[in-house]
Amino acid sequence: MIEIAGVTKTYRMGSLEVHALKRVDLNIEAGEFVAIMGASGSGKSTLMNIIGCLDVPSSGSYALDGIDVANLSDDQLALIRNRKIGFVFQSFNLIPRSSALHNVEMPLIYAGDTENRRERALAALQAVGLSDRAQHQPSELSGGQQQRVAVARALVTEPAIMLADEPTGNLDSESSLEIIELISALNRAGRTIVLITHEDEIARFARRVVRLRDGVIVSDGPQRAPVEARV
Amino acid sequence: MNLVEALRIAISGLNANRLRSGLTVLGIMIGVGAVVLLVAVGNGASVQVTSQIESLGSNLIYVYPSSPTAAGGVAQGFGAGQTLTMTDVQNLGDQTQAPDIAAAIPIATAPGRMTHGSQNWFAPVSGSTQDFAAVRNYSLQVGQFFTQSQVNSSARVVVVGQTVVDNLFGGSAQSALNQTIEIQRQPFTVIGVFVAKGSQGLGNQDNVAVIPITAAWNYLTGGRGKNISQIVIQATSASTITLATQQATQILLTDHKISDPAQADFTTQSQQDILSSYGQITQTLTVLLGSVAAIALVVGGIGIMNIMLVTVTERTREIGIRKAIGARRTDILLQFLIESMFLSGVGGILGIVVGWGGSFWLPSLKLSVLSSLGTPVVSIASVLLAFGVSVGIGLFFGIYPANRAAALNPIEALRYE
Numbered sequence: 001m002i003e004i005a006g007v008t009k010t011y012r013m014g015s016l017e018v019h020a021l022k023r024v025d026l027n028i029e030a031g032e033f034v035a036i037m038g039a040s041g042s043g044k045s046t047l048m049n050i051i052g053c054l055d056v057p058s059s060g061s062y063a064l065d066g067i068d069v070a071n072l073s074d075d076q077l078a079l080i081r082n083r084k085i086g087f088v089f090q091s092f093n094l095i096p097r098s099s100a101l102h103n104v105e106m107p108l109i110y111a112g113d114t115e116n117r118r119e120r121a122l123a124a125l126q127a128v129g130l131s132d133r134a135q136h137q138p139s140e141l142s143g144g145q146q147q148r149v150a151v152a153r154a155l156v157t158e159p160a161i162m163l164a165d166e167p168t169g170n171l172d173s174e175s176s177l178e179i180i181e182l183i184s185a186l187n188r189a190g191r192t193i194v195l196i197t198h199e200d201e202i203a204r205f206a207r208r209v210v211r212l213r214d215g216v217i218v219s220d221g222p223q224r225a226p227v228e229a230r231v
Numbered sequence: 232m233n234l235v236e237a238l239r240i241a242i243s244g245l246n247a248n249r250l251r252s253g254l255t256v257l258g259i260m261i262g263v264g265a266v267v268l269l270v271a272v273g274n275g276a277s278v279q280v281t282s283q284i285e286s287l288g289s290n291l292i293y294v295y296p297s298s299p300t301a302a303g304g305v306a307q308g309f310g311a312g313q314t315l316t317m318t319d320v321q322n323l324g325d326q327t328q329a330p331d332i333a334a335a336i337p338i339a340t341a342p343g344r345m346t347h348g349s350q351n352w353f354a355p356v357s358g359s360t361q362d363f364a365a366v367r368n369y370s371l372q373v374g375q376f377f378t379q380s381q382v383n384s385s386a387r388v389v390v391v392g393q394t395v396v397d398n399l400f401g402g403s404a405q406s407a408l409n410q411t412i413e414i415q416r417q418p419f420t421v422i423g424v425f426v427a428k429g430s431q432g433l434g435n436q437d438n439v440a441v442i443p444i445t446a447a448w449n450y451l452t453g454g455r456g457k458n459i460s461q462i463v464i465q466a467t468s469a470s471t472i473t474l475a476t477q478q479a480t481q482i483l484l485t486d487h488k489i490s491d492p493a494q495a496d497f498t499t500q501s502q503q504d505i506l507s508s509y510g511q512i513t514q515t516l517t518v519l520l521g522s523v524a525a526i527a528l529v530v531g532g533i534g535i536m537n538i539m540l541v542t543v544t545e546r547t548r549e550i551g552i553r554k555a556i557g558a559r560r561t562d563i564l565l566q567f568l569i570e571s572m573f574l575s576g577v578g579g580i581l582g583i584v585v586g587w588g589g590s591f592w593l594p595s596l597k598l599s600v601l602s603s604l605g606t607p608v609v610s611i612a613s614v615l616l617a618f619g620v621s622v623g624i625g626l627f628f629g630i631y632p633a634n635r636a637a638a639l640n641p642i643e644a645l646r647y648e
Contacts, residue, residue, distance in 0.1 A: 054555060054641050075559045082557020093552045093645065097243050109236050110557040153556065 001160060001192055002028040002051060007060035009046050009215075020046040022215040023060070028161075028194065033187040035195045035206035035223075043215040045165075048196045052085055052163045053077045065160040082111050086154025088183075090166035092146040094138040100125060100149045101134040107157045124152040128182060144175030151182060161192040168202055180205050184227075234569070237562075241570035244542065255531075255538045256578040259621055262528030263582025264589065266617045269524045271590040271607035273517025279605025280509045284502060286428050286436060288368040290333075290469050291502045292476050294319075294462040294483065297495075314487065314496040315459040320360070322482050323464055329478040331471040334362045337459040339444050341451040345399065347412045352398040354391070354438045356414060358447025364390070364425075366465045373404045374423030377443055385445040389419040393427035394438035414440065417450040472501050531578065532624035539571050539632035550636050551644025564637040571629025572622050579621030583614050 009021040020043045028034050038044040049055035050062060053069055056077070062070045065084055072080065081087075086107075094103045104121040108114075125131050128148040138146055147167060154162050164183060168176035184205045187193045197203050204227045211219040245252040296314040315337070322328055323335035336359050343356035357363070364376045377388050389412065393404070400407040404424035411418050419442060428436040448457050466475035476499055483497055484490075543550070550563055590607035 049642055052555070054645075075561075078554065078557050078559045081555060087555050089555075089645070093548070093555075095549055095552060097247050106553070107556045110553070110559075110562060 001030045003063040007057040010058045033207045035203040038212035042212040084160040086159040086162040088164040090169040124156040128152045258531035258534035259578025260582040262531035264585035265524035267586025268589045269520035270613040271609040275605040275607040277513035290466040292464040331475040333465045347399040358444035369425045382443040388422045390423040392437040392439040532628040536628035543636040547647040554641035560637040567633035572625035575625030579618045
């Protein structure tokens with residue numbers, strides 16, 4: 001599903017070159033639940049941006065679902081993000097002043113996909129247990145509920161992978177547990193999930209853990225005893 | 232992404248900042264309103280001047296006497312010559328010589344200090360022939376115009392305008408009829424009163440007194456001979472004015488035995504010439520007023536640009552989110568362009584309403600400064616143009632902010648606090 005080979009990302013800060021990623025190789029198969037861990041500055045955000053097609057590698061190759069995305073234009077990347085990737089962010093990132101339903105519809109709107117748009121968005125909201133909050137605006141929802149809407153938005157296009165960047169970072173422990181269990185349940189239903197986190201508590205739910213330090217993968221292996229979600 | 236969705240997003244964005252959107256719309260509204268109103272004022276002035284000139288009669292050509300430049304290059308004053316004669320008038324009115332001339336009348340002017348009992352008044356007195364009323368487009372409310380036989384017999388009769396009646400007879404045309412008034416101490420009987428034309432600006436068309444030209448020569452302009460100060464020619468239709476002018480010129484050159492048209496001792500001027508020279512003045516006025524208003528419109532456009540730049544900065548994060556979930560450059564560009572065009576379009580519509588309303592409200596103020604400009608005339612073309620320009624301004628001043636939004640890097644936009 002994800003084939004990253006020899007990916008390097010170099011930023012230029014004035015005269016200084018910063019190597020955020022150094023020749024990283026990573027393969028993720030369909031149906032996996034991978035946690036990418038690392039301290040701040042380890043390069044995990046850069047790796048997430050590349051996996052999420054928000055950024056392109058300086059060198060190396062990256063194929064997503066069989067498509068080489070390393071050399072695509074901005075608009076082509078937008079199309080890939082729309083069709084192949086569902087994002088869940090730390091700060092929820094819902095569009096303010098738009099109902100939960102409209103937020104979930106948004107990726108379908110940009111896809112130009114009008115067929116049963118409303119029904120599909122409602123089904124996604126139902127899948128995260130929020131069908132009764134469809135007409136609420138983000139400001140009328142709790143943090144946990146907002147993140148559920150974000151998960152529904154990530155699901156609605158049936159993407160190849162779901163990319164969750166610190167999805168529980170802004171939530172209290174109870175809501176955190178709800179969200180990670182929801183994500184875990186989605187994985188058991190067959191969804192490929194890449195989870196970026198620095199919390200061991202959260203990473204325990206993943207089946208495979210990749211650790212980054214200074215732009216290099218230092219460990220990559222199955223979780224010895226993944227926590228099974230209660231639901 | 233379809234337009235309905237883009238419009239929905241734009242409206243919800245504008246709705247979130249109602250005061251700000253309202254003030255921006257106000258800027259465009261004032262600009263468009265000013266364009267519509269001021270162009271209407273200019274058009275009104277133009278219509279007023281045109282109708283005044285046309286009230287003098289239709290399809291007219293004026294012939295004035297002039298002297299060829301004397302030896303030494305000294306030209307005499309305009310109208311100083313006495314070169315026009317009744318023979319000229321008769322020949323010009325001859326259908327066989329000039330098929331495109333409907334009628335020709337001589338005008339001899341005399342100062343008109345007139346009295347009736349203890350009342351005094353001053354009105355220009357014109358001596359002319361029986362065709363005067365038809366050519367100059369006057370009709371009579373009471374009595375009748377003088378006849379050819381009255382012209383031949385130098386009858387002491389006069390036909391006056393409403394202003395003269397107002398000042399000598401207290402306004403009643405009926406009571407003026409058959410009364411005797413004295414013009415320069417010469418008695419004349421009032422045999423008719425013209426229907427008021429009611430126009431102003433180019434001289435009062437109702438402050439007139441017309442007498443047979445022969446009577447003018449005999450009793451009023453004594454000592455100056457059979458002076459004709461101008462001949463007024465009426466062409467058969469608007470399309471034959473040029474032909475009629477040519478025929479008149481030819482007849483007068485032949486009559487006066489002048490072979491070189493450059494040496495002509497008369498000048499012709501058609502109503503079209505007068506209209507076009509006044510038309511240039513009013514057009515300049517309209518352009519001037521319009522450009523002042525256009526400046527207001529541009530200022531409004533800069534207001535839109537300013538507010539759109541603020542909006543783009545404020546919504547950087549939202550732009551990042553939209554890009555992350557698949558919005559392309561054009562989607563973002565379109566969203567902000569529609570937003571700015573919506574602002575300017577609404578401002579444009581309100582401005583048209585205000586400008587149109589203002590054009591009705593302005594005359595009701597009865598300001599003396601404005602009375603000479605006539606009633607503003609809103610032209611549909613200026614309304615459509617103003618609306619088009621306002622939307623265009625939204626597009627033009629929206630492009631830079633929208634482009635800035637569309638070019639945002641999604642990673643940095645998402646990180647923006």
